[in-house]
Amino acid sequence: MFEHKKIRSVFIDEAMERILEIEKGLLQLEQYPDDEELINTIFRAAHTIKGSSASIGLNELSGFTHGIEEILDLVRLRKLIPGKELISQLLESSDLLKEMVTSLASDMPFDFTKCENSIIRMGDLKNKILLKQFKIIFIPDHHLFRKGLDPADIIAGLRDIGEVTNIKAFTDEVPALSEISPDELYLRWDISIRTDRDLTDIRKVFEFVEEGSDIKIFPVIAPDQGMPLLGQMLVEEGTVKAEDIAEALKVQKRLGEILVEHDKVAETDIKRMVDKQSLKKIELFKNSVSSTIRVDLKKLDHLINIVGEMVIIHSMFQQIIHGNGNLKETPENLDALFSQLQRIGKDIQESAMSLRMLPVGEVFQRFSRLVRELSGNKDKRVELVMAGEETELDKGVLEKITDPLVHLIRNAIDHGMETSGERTAIGKPPYGKIHLIAYQMGDSVYIEIEDDGKGLDREKIIEKAIAKGVIKDSSGLSDDQIYNLIFLPGFSTADEVSDVSGRGVGMDVVRKNIESLNGKVNMHTKPGIGTTISIKLPLTLAIIDGLTVLLGNDAFVIPITSVIESLRPRREDVKTLNEKCEVINVRGEFIPLIRLYEQLDITPLKKDPSEAIVVLVSHENKKRCLLVDDLVGQQQVVIKKLGTAMPKVFDVAGGTILGNGRIALVLDVPGIIENVTLSV
Amino acid sequence: MPNILVVEDSPTMRQLISFAMKRIPNSHVIEATDGVDALKKMSSEKVDLILADINMPVMDGLKLVSLVRGNPTYKEIPIIIITTEGAEEDRKRALSIGANSYLPKPIQTQELIRLVNSYLTKQ
Numbered sequence: 001m002f003e004h005k006k007i008r009s010v011f012i013d014e015a016m017e018r019i020l021e022i023e024k025g026l027l028q029l030e031q032y033p034d035d036e037e038l039i040n041t042i043f044r045a046a047h048t049i050k051g052s053s054a055s056i057g058l059n060e061l062s063g064f065t066h067g068i069e070e071i072l073d074l075v076r077l078r079k080l081i082p083g084k085e086l087i088s089q090l091l092e093s094s095d096l097l098k099e100m101v102t103s104l105a106s107d108m109p110f111d112f113t114k115c116e117n118s119i120i121r122m123g124d125l126k127n128k129i130l131l132k133q134f135k136i137i138f139i140p141d142h143h144l145f146r147k148g149l150d151p152a153d154i155i156a157g158l159r160d161i162g163e164v165t166n167i168k169a170f171t172d173e174v175p176a177l178s179e180i181s182p183d184e185l186y187l188r189w190d191i192s193i194r195t196d197r198d199l200t201d202i203r204k205v206f207e208f209v210e211e212g213s214d215i216k217i218f219p220v221i222a223p224d225q226g227m228p229l230l231g232q233m234l235v236e237e238g239t240v241k242a243e244d245i246a247e248a249l250k251v252q253k254r255l256g257e258i259l260v261e262h263d264k265v266a267e268t269d270i271k272r273m274v275d276k277q278s279l280k281k282i283e284l285f286k287n288s289v290s291s292t293i294r295v296d297l298k299k300l301d302h303l304i305n306i307v308g309e310m311v312i313i314h315s316m317f318q319q320i321i322h323g324n325g326n327l328k329e330t331p332e333n334l335d336a337l338f339s340q341l342q343r344i345g346k347d348i349q350e351s352a353m354s355l356r357m358l359p360v361g362e363v364f365q366r367f368s369r370l371v372r373e374l375s376g377n378k379d380k381r382v383e384l385v386m387a388g389e390e391t392e393l394d395k396g397v398l399e400k401i402t403d404p405l406v407h408l409i410r411n412a413i414d415h416g417m418e419t420s421g422e423r424t425a426i427g428k429p430p431y432g433k434i435h436l437i438a439y440q441m442g443d444s445v446y447i448e449i450e451d452d453g454k455g456l457d458r459e460k461i462i463e464k465a466i467a468k469g470v471i472k473d474s475s476g477l478s479d480d481q482i483y484n485l486i487f488l489p490g491f492s493t494a495d496e497v498s499d500v501s502g503r504g505v506g507m508d509v510v511r512k513n514i515e516s517l518n519g520k521v522n523m524h525t526k527p528g529i530g531t532t533i534s535i536k537l538p539l540t541l542a543i544i545d546g547l548t549v550l551l552g553n554d555a556f557v558i559p560i561t562s563v564i565e566s567l568r569p570r571r572e573d574v575k576t577l578n579e580k581c582e583v584i585n586v587r588g589e590f591i592p593l594i595r596l597y598e599q600l601d602i603t604p605l606k607k608d609p610s611e612a613i614v615v616l617v618s619h620e621n622k623k624r625c626l627l628v629d630d631l632v633g634q635q636q637v638v639i640k641k642l643g644t645a646m647p648k649v650f651d652v653a654g655g656t657i658l659g660n661g662r663i664a665l666v667l668d669v670p671g672i673i674e675n676v677t678l679s680v
Numbered sequence: 681m682p683n684i685l686v687v688e689d690s691p692t693m694r695q696l697i698s699f700a701m702k703r704i705p706n707s708h709v710i711e712a713t714d715g716v717d718a719l720k721k722m723s724s725e726k727v728d729l730i731l732a733d734i735n736m737p738v739m740d741g742l743k744l745v746s747l748v749r750g751n752p753t754y755k756e757i758p759i760i761i762i763t764t765e766g767a768e769e770d771r772k773r774a775l776s777i778g779a780n781s782y783l784p785k786p787i788q789t790q791e792l793i794r795l796v797n798s799y800l801t802k803q
Binding site for chain 2: 007
C-alpha cells in the first residue's frame with residue numbers, strides 16, 4: 001500500500017512537469033512549426049505520461065494521453081501541420097490532462113465524460129488531417145483522343161485515390177464550331193484533390209497520358225489541412241482577391257457583438273460573461289501551482305557532500321576530547337577545526353537555502369499561455385518575449401509573486417497596449433511586445449515587465465490624483481513621482497471596469513503584495529513608447545542581514561536593508577519642532593525621531609539620544625531615526641514566524657535566535673514608520 | 681548480490697521497477713536516466729543486468745544496446761528492453777542488435793520479476 005502511494009506521488013510530480021513541457025512546447029511550436037527537436041520533446045513527454053500511467057493502472061488517463069500522442073506522432077511524421085486549430089485542441093487536451101492529474105493528487109474522482117468532446121475533436125483532427133491536398137494543372141496532349149485515351153478516365157482514376165474537391169475546365173482554346181476537329185482535345189483542367197497518397201501515386205494516374213501532355217502536380221500547404229478556410233478556397237479558385245478577403249475579415253464581428261446587435265442579450269451581460277471567462281482562465285492558471293518542489297540532483301549531492309565533511313569534523317572533535325587519536329588539544333588544532341566548522345556551517349546554510357530556489361521560468365512559461373488567451377479576447381495582438389528564465393528565486397517568493405505578475409501583465413495588455421489598428425495608424429508594428437525579464441544583481445532578483453504600448457497618461461494621473469484627494473497639486477513632483485502615484489490605494493485610471501483588468505483590484509494591492517515580500521516596485525513610462533515596471537525582490541525571505549541592537553534588557557534585530565547608518569547625535573542636534581515632534585539634525589537634514597522604547601513599551605537604559613544611539617532607517621523615501629540603547633553588530637539571522645498563537649503583533653516582523661542562544665525579535669521597519677504618525 | 685541497472689527517463693517507471701526488484705532477494709538497483717547516464721554508472725559499478733527503455737532523451741535504448749554489445753567488458757551483460765505496447769519495429773530492432781529480451785509496457789510486475797530472475801539464475 002505504501003509503495004502504491006509512493007509511486008503515485010512520483011507519477012503526479014512527473015506528469016505535472018511533463019504537462020508543462022507539452023504546454024510550453026506547443027506554444028513554441030506555433031512559432032517554430034518546423035523545429036524537429038521541439039516536436040520530439042513534446043512527443044516524448046506525452047509518450048512518457050502514457051507509458052507510466054498505464055504501468056500504474058491509470059488506464060483512462062493513459063488512453064486519453066494516447067490520443068494526444070497519436071496526433072503528435074502524425075506531426076512528427078510530417079503528416080500533420082501544427083496549425084492554430086491543432087495547437088488549440090492539443091492545449092485544451094493538455095488542460096484536461098492537468099485536471100486529471102490534479103484530481104489524482106487531491107484524491108478526487110475525475111469525471112472522464114468531460115473528455116468526450118475533446119476525444120471526438122482529436123479524432124476528427126486525425127482523420128481529416130491525414131489527407132493532403134494537391135493541385136494539379138493538366139494540359140493534355142492535343143492528340144490524346146487519337147491515342148485512344150480519354151481524359152475522363154484520368155479524372156475517374158483520381159477519384160479512386162482520393163476526393164476530387166474541385167475541377168475547373170478551361171475552354172478558352174476551344175475554336176469556333178466550324179473549325180473544331182472532333183478528334184482534337186482543346187480543353188485543359190485545374191484539379192484539386194485531397195488524398196492520403198503521395199505525389200508519386202498521383203503521378204501514376206497520369207502515367208499513360210504523360211507523353212505530350214503538360215502535367216504539374218504540387219502539394220497545397222494550408223495552415224490546417226483538415227478544414228480549408230472558405231476565404232482561402234475562394235482565393236485559390238480565383239473567384240475573390242486576397243485583399244477583399246482581408247477587408248471582409250476586418251468587418252467580421254464577434255459572437256458577442258452580433259448577439260447585442262440583434263437585441264438577444266444586453267451588452268453588459270456580454271461584458272460580464274467575457275469578464276467571467278477571463279477570470280476562469282486566470283483561476284485555471286493559478287490552480288496549476290504545485291506544492292512540491294523538484295530539486296536539482298547536483299544541489300542535493302553537494303549538500304550531502306558537505307554533511308559528510310561535517311561528520312569528519314565531528315570525529316576530529318571526538319579525538320581531541322577523548323584524547324584517543326593523533327589530534328592533541330592545542331590552540332592551533334582547535335583554531336583550525338573551528339574555522340573549518342565555520343566554513344562548513346556557512347556552506348550547509350547556503351546549500352540548504354539553494355534547495356528552495358527555483359528558476360523563475362517555471363512561472364514565466366505559464367504566462368505565454370495567459371498572454372495568448374487574454375490578447376485573443378480583444379483586438380490586440382501581443383507577443384510575450386521572455387529572458388532570464390533560469391534566474392533562481394525562493395519558492396515561497398516565487399509563489400507569492402505569481403499573482404502580482406498576472407495582474408501586471410493583464411494591465412499591460414488591457415491598459416498599456418493599443419489595438420493593432422491603432423498601432424498601425426501610428427506607425428508601430430501591429431504586434432505589441434511585452435518583455436518579461438528576470439535577472440539577479442547582488443542579493444536581489446529583478447523582474448521587469450516592459451511593454452511597447454502607449455505609456456501612462458501623465459495629465460490623466462494628475463487629474464485623477466487631485467480628484468481623489470491624493471495630492472493637492474502636481475507642483476514639485478517629478479515625472480517618476482507622478483507615475484508612481486498609481487500605486488497608491490484607491491487609484492485606478494481606467495474609467496470603466498473592463499473585461500481583463502480593472503476589477504477594483506488596484507495597483508496598490510500589487511505593491512502591497514510585493515512589499516510583503518520585502519520587495520520594491522517601480523514604474524517608468526514614456527508616453528507613446530511604453531511602460532516598464534521593475535520589481536526588486538530579495539533572493540530569499542528566510543535569511544536576512546540584520547543589525548542587532550540593545551534596548552532595555554532585550555536585543556532586537558533591524559533588517560539591514562532598511563538601515564542607512566547609525567550615529568550618536570550631539571546634544572545640540574536633537575531638536576523639538578512645535579514642542580511636539582522630535583527631530584535629529586543629521587548633517588543638515590532634520591529627521592524625525594522615534595523613541596522605540598515608547599513604541600514597544602520597554603524601560604530603556606538611556607533616554608537621552610546624545611548618550612544612546614540612533615539608527616537611521618528608511619522606507620519608501622521616508623527616513624526616521626530609531627532610538628536604541630546600544631549596537632551589538634551585524635549578522636545574518638534566520639527569521640521565524642511568531643506562530644499562530646500570537647495575535648497580530650505590530651512593529652514586529654518575526655523572531656530569531658541569536659548567536660548566544662537568546663531570542664530576539666526582528667523589527668518591521670515599514671510597519672513602524674507607517675504606524676507612528678508624526679504630530680508635526 | 682546482483683546489481684540491476686534500470687535505465688528509464690521516467691521517474692515513475694524507475695520507482696515502479698525499483699519496487700518490483702525489491703522482491704528479488706539481495707538485488708540492488710542502480711538508476712540511470714538515459715543511455716549516457718547508464719554508461720557512466722556502468723564505469724563505476726559492476727552491473728549484472730540492464731533494464732532499458734527505448735525512447736529516452738540524450739541517448740536512446742537502442743544506441744545503448746549497441747554500445748554495450750560492442751564493448752568487450754560489457755558484452756555478456758543481459759539486456760531486457762522495455763518497449764511500448766505494439767511497437768513491433770523497435771522490439772525487432774532491439775533483439776537484432778543484441779538485446780536478450782523485451783517487456784511491453786504497461787509493465788506487469790510478476791512478468792518483470794520472472795524475466796529478470798530467469799536471466800540472473802542463468803549467470
